[in-house]
Amino acid sequence: MAESSFRLPSLLNVTDGNVTENFKKWKREFEVYMTATGSDKKDAKEIRDKDVNKVQQSTARPKKNTVRNKTSYQPQPQSQPCDYCGKLHAPKKEECPAWGAFVGEVEKDLGDLCEAKLYVEEDAKPVVLPARKIPIAIQGQVKQELDKLVERGILVPVKEPTEWVNQMAVVRKSSGCLRICLDPQPLNKVLERQQYRLTTFDKVVPNLNQAKLFTKMEVKEAFWHVRLDEESNDIIVVGCGETEQSAKSDNDRKLKSLAKRCSEQNIILNEEKTKFGKEVIFHGHRITDKGVLPDENKVKAIQNMPKPKNVTEVRQICELVQYMSKFLPDLASTMEPIHQLTRKDAKWEWTNECDESLEKVKEQITSAPVLADTRSVQDGVIFKGEKIVIPKCLRKEMLQRLHKAHLGYDSMDRRARGTIFWSGMRAELKEFTKKCVQCEDRKPPPQQEKLKQHSDGLGPWDKVGSDLFQIQNRLYLVVVDYHSSFIEVDFLTAATSQQVTDKMKKHFARFGIPRELITDGGPQYMSTEFCNFTQKWGIKHHITSPHHSASNGKAESAVKAIKTLIIKCHESRTDPMEAILEQRNTPRVDTKRSPAEMMMNRKLRTMATQQQPLNQNQQQLRNPA
Incomplete structure (x- = not known):
């Protein structure tokens, strides 16, 4: 196209329509002209300043006798405290001096x-590939959008x-506009x-220690920034500090740093979608200064x-x-009936x-706990969420305690x-287990195909298995819960039915009488005395099979362990x-909960967890109202 066909845009219209949209259109036409005519930045600045001065002169306050357009009068909005800078001014981000300084550094037309x-x-x-058919109802809109993209230099015919x-x-789009x-x-x-590892949400949360102020921004037209896709265009700036004022100062400092970085990398932010306050929705989570909660929209979707x-x-x-698994305890076990399908x-x-499984999940998500993954100090002990941060001098001792069970x-x-x-920690755990002589010498052989096992019963201690084993002429009794894999072990002074019955009575008095008992039919379990015991206590x-001990797999596994x-x-x-x-207290692979948790619905206090903080229920019991 000939250069002469490009002309400077007409004077900016400040009396009719939306002034902001008029300015954007004027600016876009001006930049197209400068690009087409090959003018340099200095020329552009001189011409643009000249036209802007004309606009400013034309919008100056008129004399008393001047008749104004009635539509140009707008009532001034009352000043109110700004959510961003805290000062009194009109309730618009454009009126905020701090926000204006930030936007001024990153405002451009196209990143x-x-x-x-x-x-x-x-x-x-x-x-x-052949062209897809466009519905007649939107063909006009599609044509307008394509023309606009060509005009801006985003598409090239x-x-x-x-x-x-x-x-x-x-x-x-949700706004009603079309996206090509x-x-x-x-x-x-x-x-x-090219391979690039993105930062996950779980790695971001630990950095929110003392976070009190959040600013959420979105990259404007992220697809056209080349390297970003739509799932990667949210930016969160977190203001941290012991007080709100210090958090505000930290947030401002980070915003200035972000503005500088965006300017250097030609990244344009979408001002209309910027949000700031004491909480923000990010990747399906509601992040607040108190902790992390599930997004209410996700909760409603589940409900x-x-x-x-x-x-x-x-x-x-x-x-x-x-x-939402991090908010739902024992999710694998709750969802198991559904997963089977x-x-x-x-x-x-x-x-x-x-x-029942689906209803239980819906009930749990409505009362999801606040997740705090930030570091804190209690009684001189540093915590990361609910985990104790172990200093270097105590790590060897912790490894030894964790390996007590040689699991x-x-x-x-x-x-x-x-x-x-x-x-x-995980790398050190792996190295420690490799150096354990007892574990290396007693590595189990490759497992054969597992037999189909019995059902796990209706709940904890509803169904149990039992067996006997011997080590160095010492006889032991094992009783294991099918539901939780919780194991009780007793030393027997004699291999008699009386000894087995006495030990079992103690367990049943502690945990309740099971409905079912599975054994391999050894002589201790087949005596008249034991049969009378099970009948009197109402146990099936x-x-x-005596020739296939593996068919009592739960008890066999317990004996082996x-x-x-x-x-x-x-x-x-x-x-x-110990x-x-x-x-x-060690979580199982399938349920992610320990036998103690599944059996008693609580974690047992151990050598490694003596410094852990009390949960909400424990605190209420210790300090009743």
Whole structure:
């Protein structure tokens, strides 16, 4: 197009319509003119200043005899304290001097991080896709949006043949405007990608110590900043301090730093979507100065979930609930009836048990606790959330305590995860278990295919298994709960039914009488005395096949675990009772809860957790109203 066809924009209209929109349009036309004519920045500044002066002169206060347009008079809004700077001025961010200083540093028309080049695989075959049909009702809007993108230099019309042609997708925004997107599915399959690890939400939360003020901003037109996608365009600035004033100062300092960085990298922020205050919604979480809560919209979505009609809908429920897992204790166990429907070859049947699981999740999410993952000090002990931060001089002792039960790295990691913390702890746990002579000498052989086990009963101590084992001519009795895997072990002075019965009575007096008892039918369990005991106490006694001891798998596993534990403690000269305590307090792989928690609905106090703070219920019991 000839240069002569480009002209300077007309004088800025400040009397009709929206002045802000008029200015944006005038500024856009001006920049198009400067780009097309090849004028440099100095020329642009001189011309722009000249026109702005004209505008300022034309909008100066008129003389008394001047007749004004009635629509130009607007009542001045009353001043009120600003949420951002705290000073009195009109209730608009544009009137805030602090906010204006920030926006002035980053305000531009279009962000530009850098130029990106796409690399495709050498043997990639170009794909030319047909154009999608645009509904007649929006064809005019689509044309206007495309013209605007071309005018701004975001899109460049291509009239010559090209190897790759991707389809256009049109999405309507919540504001009602249209978003023009590219759908490059064939291209994505052959792109060679650079790997970059994004920071996760869980890594951000620990940095919110003493956070009292939050500013949430969004990158404007993030797709056109080249390197950012729509999921990566939120920026959170956190003001931290012991007082609100110090937090405000910290927030201002960080905002200035952000403005400078945005200016250097040509990043444009969306002023309209900026929010600041004492809480902010970020990645489905409500972050406040008190801690982290679930987003109310996510909570409502879970509460309003209808019963699923097929496996696809079940998976959608599982994904939504899993996102809130940190607020839902024992989620794996609660959702197990629903998870079973997603497994291979599972029969589709939405049962009453599934209904109960879904209702329990809905009930739990309405009373979700506030998660605090910041560091604090209580009685001279540093906490990270509810975890004790272990100083370097005590870490070796902690490793030894965690390994009392000789359960291996995975179990130690699960045990430590909710109680103690130090940087690099998991790596040290793994190295410590490798150096344990007893564990290395007694590594179990590869497991054979597991037999189908009994059901776990209706709840804790509803169904138990029992067996006997011997170590160095010493006889032991094991009783294990099918639901929680909680194990009781007793030394027997004689291999008699009377001894077995006496020990079991003590356990049943402590935890209650189980409905079912599974044994392998050994002589101690088959005597008249034992049969009279089970009948009198109302216990159904089931006997497994004597030639297939593995069919009593729960008791067999308990025997193996306790037998190995006692032998390792004997060899390392450590206390087996302390080891059993740690074993009971170690979370299981499947439920993520320890046998003690599943059995008694509480964590047991151990050597490693003596300094942990009391929870809310414990504090109420200690300090009743």
